[in-house]
Amino acid sequence: MxxxxxxxxxxxxxxxxTSSPDLRVGIxxxxxxxxPSGAQLLFTTDVLMxxxxxxxxxxxxxxxxRKSLAVNLSDIAAMAGRPLAxxxxxxLPKSRGFDxxxxxxxxxxxxxxxFRASIIGGDTNTWDGPLVISVTLIGEAxxxxxxxxxxxxxxxxxxVTGPLGGSILGHHLSFTPRIREAIELHRLVDLHAxxxxxxxxxxxxxxxxxxxxxGATLVSDxxxxxxxxxRMTDGRSPLEHALSDGExxxxxxxxxxxxxxxxxxxxxxxxxxxxxxxxPGCRIQRPSGDIxxxxxxxxxxxx
Amino acid sequence: MxxxxxxxxxxxxxxxxTSSPDLRVGIxxxxxxxxPSGAQLLFTTDVLMxxxxxxxxxxxxxxxxRKSLAVNLSDIAAMAGRPLAxxxxxxLPKSRGFDxxxxxxxxxxxxxxxFRASIIGGDTNTWDGPLVISVTLIGEAxxxxxxxxxxxxxxxxxxVTGPLGGSILGHHLSFTPRIREAIELHRLVDLHAxxxxxxxxxxxxxxxxxxxxxGATLVSDxxxxxxxxxRMTDGRSPLEHALSDGExxxxxxxxxxxxxxxxxxxxxxxxxxxxxxxxPGCRIQRPSGDIxxxxxxxxxxxx
Numbered sequence: 001m002x003x004x005x006x007x008x009x010x011x012x013x014x015x016x017x018t019s020s021p022d023l024r025v026g027i028x029x030x031x032x033x034x035x036p037s038g039a040q041l042l043f044t045t046d047v048l049m050x051x052x053x054x055x056x057x058x059x060x061x062x063x064x065x066r067k068s069l070a071v072n073l074s075d076i077a078a079m080a081g082r083p084l085a086x087x088x089x090x091x092l093p094k095s096r097g098f099d100x101x102x103x104x105x106x107x108x109x110x111x112x113x114x115f116r117a118s119i120i121g122g123d124t125n126t127w128d129g130p131l132v133i134s135v136t137l138i139g140e141a142x143x144x145x146x147x148x149x150x151x152x153x154x155x156x157x158x159x160v161t162g163p164l165g166g167s168i169l170g171h172h173l174s175f176t177p178r179i180r181e182a183i184e185l186h187r188l189v190d191l192h193a194x195x196x197x198x199x200x201x202x203x204x205x206x207x208x209x210x211x212x213x214x215g216a217t218l219v220s221d222x223x224x225x226x227x228x229x230x231r232m233t234d235g236r237s238p239l240e241h242a243l244s245d246g247e248x249x250x251x252x253x254x255x256x257x258x259x260x261x262x263x264x265x266x267x268x269x270x271x272x273x274x275x276x277x278x279x280p281g282c283r284i285q286r287p288s289g290d291i292x293x294x295x296x297x298x299x300x301x302x303x
Numbered sequence: 304m305x306x307x308x309x310x311x312x313x314x315x316x317x318x319x320x321t322s323s324p325d326l327r328v329g330i331x332x333x334x335x336x337x338x339p340s341g342a343q344l345l346f347t348t349d350v351l352m353x354x355x356x357x358x359x360x361x362x363x364x365x366x367x368x369r370k371s372l373a374v375n376l377s378d379i380a381a382m383a384g385r386p387l388a389x390x391x392x393x394x395l396p397k398s399r400g401f402d403x404x405x406x407x408x409x410x411x412x413x414x415x416x417x418f419r420a421s422i423i424g425g426d427t428n429t430w431d432g433p434l435v436i437s438v439t440l441i442g443e444a445x446x447x448x449x450x451x452x453x454x455x456x457x458x459x460x461x462x463v464t465g466p467l468g469g470s471i472l473g474h475h476l477s478f479t480p481r482i483r484e485a486i487e488l489h490r491l492v493d494l495h496a497x498x499x500x501x502x503x504x505x506x507x508x509x510x511x512x513x514x515x516x517x518g519a520t521l522v523s524d525x526x527x528x529x530x531x532x533x534r535m536t537d538g539r540s541p542l543e544h545a546l547s548d549g550e551x552x553x554x555x556x557x558x559x560x561x562x563x564x565x566x567x568x569x570x571x572x573x574x575x576x577x578x579x580x581x582x583p584g585c586r587i588q589r590p591s592g593d594i595x596x597x598x599x600x601x602x603x604x605x606x
Contacts, residue, residue, distance in 0.1 A: 030381035030499060031345035033449050042334035045439060046426045047392040078333035089350040089437045123349045134392045134437035136348060146336050
């Protein structure tokens with residue numbers, strides 16, 4: 001056994017882990033065993049790295065642990081699914097000691113509790129390198145099925161669930177994954193296509209358009225811009241931040257015009273930002289009425 | 304997009320990914336979607352780190368990718384399950400470039416093909432730090448159910464599937480996960496308890512004993528010792544290496560004496576190394592007949 005008390009950390013997870021009737025074997029054997037109820041299962045994984053996805057000096061270990069699960073919850077939300085269970089791979093810097101690791105697990109577990117996900121397994125390691133956290137999340141589709149990226153149709157209206165840009169100022173750590181909103185939307189309307197905004201609107205919109213074999217026109221005045229985007233002082237406009245900043249973790253989706261009108265009548269649930277076109281590529285309509293081509297933007301790292 | 308062509312790497316996985324009737328959505332959406340056939344599902348995850356689990360200068364990227372899946376396959380084998388699907392989290396050093404990453408994926412995919420596991424998703428990242436690979440593997444139990452660590456009974460015979468020790472000389476990279484052997488054993492006999500040997504016999508045996516609330520007595524002369532254990536030149540005996548070296552990735556299991564006799568009659572399938580006792584702790588019987596206490600050994604890092 002290493003000096004680092006890894007078994008004590010595992011016990012932190014084991015004691016806190018909630019039970020589910022479908023969970024037959026949790027932490028403590030070679031694998032977790034899950035007996036699915038018959039629903040379609042959703043799987044997603046994300047790796048967070050120190051000084052890439054967070055800085056230890058600028059936040060708390062609880063918020064780092066929280067984010068490692070939150071980014072995965074956002075992927076489950078993007079298919080309008082419910083989270084079920086998570087596996088956690090921790091690579092811990094030896095120098096930071098046990099309390100740091102326990103606080104990471106605490107932040108992760110608290111968000112798991114909030115969204116009723118069970119931590120069912122993982123792998124805990126220490127080294128002399130930086131902190132790395134890998135989380136795999138299992139969810140289930142609702143009875144209406146998973147919402148793909150590929151279902152957008154010409155004429156659909158494009159919506160987004162919240163204001164965009166400037167998440168680097170703190171939202172990228174503190175955001176609430178849109179699980180509840182996605183399930184509510186999926187109940188209210190027929191969601192044709194959906195994606196979560198992790199790489200930035202101008203990047204993730206193209207993923208949705210590519211998979212759906214369609215194009216889009218955004219209306220620049222209608223894009224909701226966050227207060228953080230307006231607070232950025234790097235010389236780029238708030239709209240540019242809203243279009244290209246990553247890690248908003250809002251949902252971008254398309255519905256029929258009829259469903260779109262219903263959503264607009266329910267003020268606040270989502271914002272109408274544009275329309276799906278048959279013509280490929282993406283355009284943006286300026287307040288002057290001029291239409292410009294929108295470049296594929298943001299950074300790309302997920303599959 | 305970063306300089307590193309991450310989308311090209313994702314395409315490597317996407318093009319190679321095999322289809323399964325249960326896989327409704329593979330790589331390319333927010334989550335993979337799996338419709339289980341009704342079997343109990345198994346979940347396991349392992350993280351490999353550069354200079355801890357492998358050294359880039361001492362092997363090939365293909366072997367590193369292979370190992371990242373093989374260690375997870377070993378956990379599925381330890382429950383006598385069949386592998387189904389994997390998610391791959393890659394943290395790639397920017398300095399090593401695209402070909403290195405593609406070769407890792409090639410090694411991983413080849414082993415996945417051999418064991419009919421589909422790569423259904425993942426997360427690809429680059430940084431200035433060392434290589435980290437996190438794999439989550441989903442499997443299914445056979446109709447006989449998963450084999451737990453907790454089912455050993457006093458009087459059971461203890462078996463191991465192959466020779467132990469010295470895996471640092473190469474076996475830790477090149478081993479074949481005991482998936483086929485476990486399914487065959489599960490078909491032939493009633494496996495009471497099983498674990499894969501990742502932390503070393505003297506460590507993993509205690510995990511099995513703890514979970515089963517029993518003890519054991521090993522017969523030192525009967526423990527199969529690998530040629531690599533005999534080639535080690537650090538002054539420790541081959542038996543010590545067989546007891547305490549990690550990463551053998553053989554299976555340790557218990558069966559009734561009746562089933563044990565059947566296995567012994569099928570020469571070569573597994574080696575009888577001891578007996579389960581009601582008395583807690585672990586003892587080892589020397590060739591002289593003397594019985595000594597066996598210390599809890601090896602390193603501990605998994606949960």
